[in-house]
Amino acid sequence: MLIAQQKFRPWNGVFLNDEFLSSPDGARRIVVQMMRLYEEYSSEILIEAPGVRSEKDWDVVESLLRERDDYLLSSLVGRDVVEVGDDKMDEKQIGKVNKVEESRTSRDDDDDDTSGSTTSKRRKTSTSESTGDSLMKSNLPPTNLPSKILNQAAIVLFHSHDVRLHDNVALQMASHHKHVVPVFLWSKKEQGPWGVRGCLEVVLKDALSNLDKKLKQYNLRLVCREGEDSSTMLREICNECGAGAVYWNKEHTTESRIREETYRTVLQEIDVQSIECQSSLLYDPSSPSLAAGFHGGGHWGTLMPFKKTCEKQLGMPRRPIPRADTFFMLERMKGPNEWPASKDVEGLNIAMINGNEEWDKPILDRFPMSEDDAVANMNTFFQHGFAKYERDRSRADIDWSTSKLSAHLRIGSLSPNELYYKIEDSNLDYNDRKTFSRRLIWRDLAYFHLNSFPMMRDTSIRLHYEQTEWLSGEEEDARFNAWKTGNTGYPLVDSGMRELWETGWMTQSVRMVVASFLVEYLRVNWVRGAKWFHYTLVDADSAINSMMWQNAGRSGIDQWNFIMSPVAAWQDASGEYTKKWCPELSKLPKAVLHKPWEAPTQVLQAAGVVLGETYPTRIISDLKAERSKSVEAVLKMRRANQESNSDRGYDMITLPDGKRTVVFTKKEFRIDPQGNVIKEATQSKKSSSGISKVKVGKGRGRKGKKALQKKLLRQEAAGKK
Numbered sequence: 001m002l003i004a005q006q007k008f009r010p011w012n013g014v015f016l017n018d019e020f021l022s023s024p025d026g027a028r029r030i031v032v033q034m035m036r037l038y039e040e041y042s043s044e045i046l047i048e049a050p051g052v053r054s055e056k057d058w059d060v061v062e063s064l065l066r067e068r069d070d071y072l073l074s075s076l077v078g079r080d081v082v083e084v085g086d087d088k089m090d091e092k093q094i095g096k097v098n099k100v101e102e103s104r105t106s107r108d109d110d111d112d113d114t115s116g117s118t119t120s121k122r123r124k125t126s127t128s129e130s131t132g133d134s135l136m137k138s139n140l141p142p143t144n145l146p147s148k149i150l151n152q153a154a155i156v157l158f159h160s161h162d163v164r165l166h167d168n169v170a171l172q173m174a175s176h177h178k179h180v181v182p183v184f185l186w187s188k189k190e191q192g193p194w195g196v197r198g199c200l201e202v203v204l205k206d207a208l209s210n211l212d213k214k215l216k217q218y219n220l221r222l223v224c225r226e227g228e229d230s231s232t233m234l235r236e237i238c239n240e241c242g243a244g245a246v247y248w249n250k251e252h253t254t255e256s257r258i259r260e261e262t263y264r265t266v267l268q269e270i271d272v273q274s275i276e277c278q279s280s281l282l283y284d285p286s287s288p289s290l291a292a293g294f295h296g297g298g299h300w301g302t303l304m305p306f307k308k309t310c311e312k313q314l315g316m317p318r319r320p321i322p323r324a325d326t327f328f329m330l331e332r333m334k335g336p337n338e339w340p341a342s343k344d345v346e347g348l349n350i351a352m353i354n355g356n357e358e359w360d361k362p363i364l365d366r367f368p369m370s371e372d373d374a375v376a377n378m379n380t381f382f383q384h385g386f387a388k389y390e391r392d393r394s395r396a397d398i399d400w401s402t403s404k405l406s407a408h409l410r411i412g413s414l415s416p417n418e419l420y421y422k423i424e425d426s427n428l429d430y431n432d433r434k435t436f437s438r439r440l441i442w443r444d445l446a447y448f449h450l451n452s453f454p455m456m457r458d459t460s461i462r463l464h465y466e467q468t469e470w471l472s473g474e475e476e477d478a479r480f481n482a483w484k485t486g487n488t489g490y491p492l493v494d495s496g497m498r499e500l501w502e503t504g505w506m507t508q509s510v511r512m513v514v515a516s517f518l519v520e521y522l523r524v525n526w527v528r529g530a531k532w533f534h535y536t537l538v539d540a541d542s543a544i545n546s547m548m549w550q551n552a553g554r555s556g557i558d559q560w561n562f563i564m565s566p567v568a569a570w571q572d573a574s575g576e577y578t579k580k581w582c583p584e585l586s587k588l589p590k591a592v593l594h595k596p597w598e599a600p601t602q603v604l605q606a607a608g609v610v611l612g613e614t615y616p617t618r619i620i621s622d623l624k625a626e627r628s629k630s631v632e633a634v635l636k637m638r639r640a641n642q643e644s645n646s647d648r649g650y651d652m653i654t655l656p657d658g659k660r661t662v663v664f665t666k667k668e669f670r671i672d673p674q675g676n677v678i679k680e681a682t683q684s685k686k687s688s689s690g691i692s693k694v695k696v697g698k699g700r701g702r703k704g705k706k707a708l709q710k711k712l713l714r715q716e717a718a719g720k721k
């Protein structure tokens, strides 16, 4: 009717060409073309109210917007898109589960780490924020559901790794539906020992509450349900909303994999699509495939080979969705006509504080958990710490020596892709930014390890290390209790453990000191330390935590090739850190602050310190003797497991595909077939694997030595295949 009216009584000053006036299809084509053009130039479209009066009119507008978006996606992503809204599409083609994988951009150049500056130039040319361009970089796959399903509600599940609206792939994908229902399902029972508990509950609750507030700004909300079994709740909520699809971001943990499998089954039973996305890591940890043996410049599953493999096999990480796009998505998104029943976030049985203790306050004061807080935190770090990260990152006494973004990354209030490209697009020289950038690859690596060894949270990856003898009984309990309460008598260790208890956080270098102390000197099994950390950390992440504890406990893919001294305390060169967390020592001079037992009596008196009264005496005093016992325990276990010993005395482990591989093993643990520690000044003439005689001792530079060691390992790995 409108076309006929415009043909015969056109509005003044409005030109409509013949194609537009020829038919509704012609008009639609022109409108979509114009919308594309606006979108390309980032112009916002205002929809005039008199023209859109009813639900039906609005449906037309939405279908136009979808058509525009799908065109942009198909042309930019450069692949065939199933027409959104094409009901003729055979529904069987859709498949019950649409796995939304990271799409892969091929890179034929090898990103050698040393060539970082050229890489950075190449990356920096591609930072245009124009919508279409960024959609291409973000590589979001188009939704390929027929309009029948798109016209039904989509449920978007939020868990504990993706509590954000921006750069949330599941939410972005679901936004193609007519109605969207954001949902959080909480089952305390399903958490288990490595799920959300302790301090993590505090930050999760705050993040959920802030998410709900933000959604309300867009007339949306977070529907929260609580019960024993989340899949039953999911089924109920799907039925109540008449949902056509459920979207979620995979969490990549051992328990989430089981839960997601149950969801898929339940949804299939009620004929609802499950759409799984990936948004909490740079790469899906099940995607890269590492060959056994000495691989790409390092042992299996270590950082640089992993990074290079990901880049080669999967391309560079996905670019984040531009913030403007998130805004427009939320502006357009509509909730259901009637919202399903929901609990308040505050009413959920998460981090319930009994009594007046308010132990959550210092945690939330330090780590407020909204998306805005995450961005503010990130920006402050980039202003004050980023440029000095290479130099200061081990210092616990310098503010912003590290980013303190771990809780946001863990809960997902900050997208790792956003942080990654904030680093990569910065003006900082490659050598000044590379370590910080690699921290995000470490995160991914931890999930790769967990994906490969699901039992690693409490069982040694080097399985034979399960036989290591640790301290036991009352002595073990006494040492462990002193450690966890910050009463070991070693000020740096106690400062770290007190900071952890009070605020849920410690910088990495102090985490290493306390972990090393527990394992190497107190001789307590690393699993107890890992459990305590998991309970007390704001960033408790069962993949990263166990990777680090396994390495500290020597049974991981890596072994720390150093021992952190509890006394040297270069992490607290000024002493301010210890003075803050052990205030009873604050009047001690710096020279004895980290070893008060060495202070003369008058110095202690002047500082008001009475060891054993105002501050504990040392729980162990002969550090050297304790360390020797630790080394002896490992050697004893290794001697009893010669079949896991390579020709050069390295540990061998079995990979998930059944292949055996060599993993780095500290020199002090390398033994020959007779069980003697290998003294490695000169390699033996020719080992059974055919390694030729090479001098690796004196007379070669550090680089030369490293190169030779690599060569030997390569030869060895080749021999083992």
Ligand SMILES: Cc1cc2nc3c(=O)[nH]c(=O)nc-3n(C[C@H](O)[C@H](O)[C@H](O)COP(=O)(O)OP(=O)(O)OC[C@H]3O[C@@H](n4cnc5c(N)ncnc54)[C@H](O)[C@@H]3O)c2cc1C
Residues within 6 Å of the ligand: 393, 402, 403, 404, 405, 406, 407, 409, 410, 439, 440, 442, 443, 444, 446, 506, 507, 508, 509, 511, 512, 515, 533, 537, 539, 540, 541, 542, 544, 545, 546, 548, 549, 552
């Ligand atoms: C024994 C031990 C246990 C740990 N447990 C956890 C844990 O449960 N959760 C956790 O997030 N980190 C853990 N870490 C790693 C690291 O200590 C923290 O990520 C870091 O201290 C957080 O502070 P930040 O955000 O200022 O880090 P930054 O130095 O600013 O690093 C930026 C981000 O990179 C990631 N990252 C940094 N270091 C590592 C690492 N070694 N491995 C993987 N990712 C890393 C984190 O997400 C971090 O937020 C552990 C380290 C040790 C030694």
